[in-house]
Amino acid sequence: PQKRAAIRLKEIEDNGFENVHFAWAGATEPGIGHYYRIQAKSFLIEFVNTQPDAAGNPANHIHCVWRDMDGDFALPIQ
Template sequence: MLVALIRTRLGFINDDDRAARMETVRAELDDTYFGWWGPQDAPGFAYFRISAPSTVIEYAPQDTLAEAREQGHAHSIYRDLKNDYGMAWIGAE
């Protein structure tokens, strides 16, 4: 399930580059951690973070009204820690 979640989040990457990233993800599974904050048995606000040696993914829904329990939109990040800002792709150091 974790690999499927990561693959889904990396859906914005072209097929060739995503395949290469998924190879790295699979190779790092023993050093990959999943953190969850939120309800476990009912729908509600939740946050998760996936941390691996070369990958960080976070998801955090945001509410539009502080007291209303309505989900407004989500914040999500993906970082390739070995290619921040595409530096590896452009050959920058």
């Protein structure tokens, strides 16, 4: 993990931290649905918490994804 993290950090540094963007949508209160993304030239991170659970909590089910913009699963993005 440390080697991979160093590689990712170097990609961000090479492309410039000023080119990393953050976006938020949704509530700012706990337990209410929200979404955010962090995007740069080489990656995209998305987090979403908008789905209610069986106990009636309005947002208690999350999904998170990391996308490699140079090719997920070592495949070129077409």
